[in-house]
Amino acid sequence: xKWISEVRRLKGPRYLAIADAVTRAIDGGELLNGTxxxxxxxxxxxxxxxxxxxxxxxxxxxxxxLAEARVGQGTFVLASLPDSxxxxxxxxxxxxxxxxxxxxxAGAPPLPNLRELANEVARDLDYxxxxxxxxxxxxxxxxxxxxxxxxxxxxxxxxxxxxVCAGAQHGIAIAIAALTEPxxxxxMEATTFYGARTAARMLGRNVAPVAMDNDGLLPDALEEVxxxxxxxxxxxAPTLHNPTTTIMxxxxxxxxxxxxxxxxxxVIEDDVYGFLVSPRQEPLAARLSSQAIYITSFSKSCGxxxxxxxxRVPEQWRRAVGTALRATTLMAxxxxxxxxxxxxxxxxxxxxxxxxxxxxxxxxxxxxQAFRGLSYSSNANSFHVWLQMPADWQSEVFAVEAKLRGxxxxxxxFFNLDPKNAHDAVRVCxxxxxxxxxxxxxxxxxxxxxxxxxxWATTSAFA
Numbered sequence: 026x027k028w029i030s031e032v033r034r035l036k037g038p039r040y041l042a043i044a045d046a047v048t049r050a051i052d053g054g055e056l057l058n059g060t061x062x063x064x065x066x067x068x069x070x071x072x073x074x075x076x077x078x079x080x081x082x083x084x085x086x087x088x089x090x091l092a093e094a095r096v097g098q099g100t101f102v103l104a105s106l107p108d109s110x111x112x113x114x115x116x117x118x119x120x121x122x123x124x125x126x127x128x129x130x131a132g133a134p135p136l137p138n139l140r141e142l143a144n145e146v147a148r149d150l151d152y153x154x155x156x157x158x159x160x161x162x163x164x165x166x167x168x169x170x171x172x173x174x175x176x177x178x179x180x181x182x183x184x185x186x187x188x189v190c191a192g193a194q195h196g197i198a199i200a201i202a203a204l205t206e207p208x209x210x211x212x213m214e215a216t217t218f219y220g221a222r223t224a225a226r227m228l229g230r231n232v233a234p235v236a237m238d239n240d241g242l243l244p245d246a247l248e249e250v251x252x253x254x255x256x257x258x259x260x261x262a263p264t265l266h267n268p269t270t271t272i273m274x275x276x277x278x279x280x281x282x283x284x285x286x287x288x289x290x291x292v293i294e295d296d297v298y299g300f301l302v303s304p305r306q307e308p309l310a311a312r313l314s315s316q317a318i319y320i321t322s323f324s325k326s327c328g329x330x331x332x333x334x335x336x337r338v339p340e341q342w343r344r345a346v347g348t349a350l351r352a353t354t355l356m357a358x359x360x361x362x363x364x365x366x367x368x369x370x371x372x373x374x375x376x377x378x379x380x381x382x383x384x385x386x387x388x389x390x391x392x393x394q395a396f397r398g399l400s401y402s403s404n405a406n407s408f409h410v411w412l413q414m415p416a417d418w419q420s421e422v423f424a425v426e427a428k429l430r431g432x433x434x435x436x437x438x439f440f441n442l443d444p445k446n447a448h449d450a451v452r453v454c455x456x457x458x459x460x461x462x463x464x465x466x467x468x469x470x471x472x473x474x475x476x477x478x479x480x481w482a483t484t485s486a487f488a
Contacts, residue, residue: 028055029063032072037417039074041481043082044089045419049444051091051102060102062092089421123467124433124457128267128408129329131384131456142373146364155359162347163189163362170366171335174374178296179305180319182337188346189357192332193297193322197260198224199349200293200318203342204258205230212250212259214242215443218267218295221260222442234442235259239402241266241273244280251288258291264306265298268440268452270407272306282312291342292317297325297334300378301385301406315339318346323365325408326377333361382406388455388464395468399475401450408456412471414449417479424451426474432467 028050035042050056069076086092093103171187190196207229215234225232236246263273294310310319322334338346368374385406400413420436434451441447458464
């Protein structure tokens, strides 16, 4: 078994090395739900360890919720790692808990005049038109507003190019469904947004990692994968990548676009954070107008409950995307689509975006003070930071210990497609705290926990 060999390679206490190797094997698909793990004695003999070390390791695996012991039968894999943090509703009744595992906009909606717009909509909506028919990919006026909004993000479009969807997550799912068949592989950044990975797996698609560095996707790595595979689709997020906060520089974007053109692959570009960056970065879709589906939404500027997004879809895929949309939601919510259109036409959306940038900058300054001296990636306007783990910590253990202290964060396992070649880190969503004061307290908890060291790392490496 590969994971047993992995134990020998991992550093640190042996019981944690076993637990981490099993965790990675589950996430990578080597160990499936229901798989029986070796007996304590068998694994101890293979690794030349004491049986008590394996017993401790299996207890740790069970503590992570990844296995269960059945009396008289053995220890069995219980489930794979979750593809995302648990819903914040799970902690809704636990007031002291601060959930920084979800990328919610700070103070959404951040402007009082959004209520005025909603009142205006309520007064003069033509409910017969909006609710009395099925608009599928969107009405003419809603799609025109989508085209106008995408122009502000650097993507030229007309109304016919636009599909109105129920948020970016919905857009990603229907784009994957439209461009691929079950069993096909989709290329994604080696560290990627868990929502895209989850959508692909739910639809029966495989996910293939492409190596990246601090500037995003590596051109040589992308080309190597394309030469050696039959993949036809790439999903990526070049601007304020989730979770690393990377912004792909112009030269890298050009190189990636040239490779995509040469191999004629389809690109699904997730630009849900693009509005936060000033000056705007040229999307890949601007260079790949005939082979890229561009996706954005209002969930990060207005709030996660506003499930409305826009897709720019090349003509060759519009029918397939429309079919996928009808198979899921039939259409995006028409009243929300009308509100979105009025946000665009009134330019109120620009004020909402400015407000988020300002709030994010405040939150980033709080993180800078709290995490001074620690290694992390961020951007002045990002919703989150990517906090790197020092040698004595593992992100899964850190997340568990942080939760015990009342703060929720997302470990690297949610995002890493290739754990062996990825940085170990946790995503800390600064915008999710209900106030700056709450964020200051929560980030201090995380910084103090990091400084105190891993309580499980004090044991001898042979224990």
